[in-house]
Each structure stands twice: as structure tokens, then as C-alpha cells.
Amino acid sequence: MPQSLASLLVHLVFSTKGREPLLSDELRDDLHGYIGGIVGHHSGPLLAAGSVTDHIHLFISHPRTIAPSDLVKEIKMSSSKWIKARDKRLASFHWQHGYGMFSISPAHREALEKYIANQAEHHRTTTFQEEYRKLLSHYGMEWDERYVWD
Template sequence: MTTDDGYRRGRHVVSALHVHLVFVTKYRRGVFNAEMIERCEQIMRDVCDDFGALLIEFNGEDDHVHLLIEYPPKVAVSTLVNSLKGVSARLLRSEFTDRVNRHSMRGHFWSPSYFTVSASGAPLSVLREYIEGQRHPA
């Protein structure tokens, strides 16, 4: 994992890879409430653990979520994104059937697209503040 100096050390690699991801619900439907945001965070933490990644920061609004993830160099961001969206969609739809109307979202939870940016340009403290500042649904 990460050491005190902020670097991830492996047998043949030293890395500090961070990615800022944004996932939007299908048709930007406002389906999230506070309980769903908390469950979504837990699901995404578990998926990150499976990949050897670390979910540093998570927050969202009623129609999208922001993630700040530290990941090992052997993980492709696209593969991580597919698992994060697939697992979370399946579990959230099954656990919150009253909030997620499958018919109005045409069977999908997330929009097929996503936003990703390398977090090396801005200081992580600035990104963390930005994500913490998102309006949390009531």
C-alpha cells in the first residue's frame, strides 16, 4: 500500500497514481438520497479493495458521484471504472428498488460515459476540498 511519503511501493515499481472520476446517473435522474450515497460509497470501497486500489474521497449529489482513487500501475482505469459502475448498479438497483425506477431509466443505472482526469496536476488537497464540497442529498 501507500507509505508515509505518499508513494506506493512494489517489488519493481514506485508509483503515485491518482484519478478523479465522475459518474452520472442515466438521463441525470436524481435518484440518490443520503442512504444511497453512503451505500454507494461502501460498494465502491469494496470494489477498489478488490483491485488493490484505495478510495481516498467520495461524495455526490442526487444525480452524480465524485471519486478520488489511488490505484496501482497494473490496473487499467477503464477496467476499474467498468467494475465500479457494474457492481454498484447491480447492488443499488436490487437494494433500492423503491428509488430506482428501471423503466424510466431504460434498464440502466449509470450513463454509459464517465469523466476521468489524472489528479497529478492539482494538489490532492484541492481535489479533496472540491469533492467534500459537493451538495450531499438530504
């Protein structure tokens, strides 16, 4: 077959280092757009983005031309530099070291888009740690609490 095709829908989640509440309302929309540009540079659309002060959710049609860990590294590194340049008060900004990436069935696309759009409401009653543990359990992941948080 001469053509390479892929359909890889992923839900990517990561937090600020130490879950510091540094993602302000004024920053978020532009941050989501900036990350969309990073993903788009690799020919993969950012389908949805949602964040609150201490973490971000990204719904990506993962490009077939870059390894998942390389895309995450580029997203986190480039957006961190962008945040630091955008607001000098955030000169020490960092994302957490790790991340969660989960495969999504096309049948669940609409539900995930709604979930991501509803982050502000969701996090009025649920912490990032509670949410992340639920995601890990939902996707059948095993984890060690000693190494999940930084």
C-alpha cells in the same frame, strides 16, 4: 527493477443515466463504501467520494493492476447491481455510459478532497452539466456536446 510501483491519482466523475436524481441521502454513504470495497479489491484505495442526487465524484489512487476503463466498468456495473438490489424502487437504475477521468498532481490532493466533500453546497448553484464542462475545460479536454450526455 524487480518491483513494480505506481502513483496514479485520478478524479473520476460520472452521472446517473439522464442525470435522473436517484442517489438519495440514505443511499450515498453506503454506496461510497461499496465502491471503496470495489477499488480496494484491486489494491487501490478510494481516497474520497462525494455525490449528489444525479452524479458521483471519486478520488482514487488508481491500482497498477487494472486498466482504467476496466476499473470504471467494474465500479459502474457492480454498484448498479448493488443499488438495484438495495432498493426495489430503483430496479431500472443505470449509470450514464460515459465518464470523465482526470489525473491529479499530489500537490492538488487536498484541494480535490475539499472540492469532493463540498458537493452538496457546490450544487446549490451549479448543475452537473455546468460543472462537467468546467472540468473538461480545466483539464484541457476537447469534447462534442452531442456525445457527452445520455
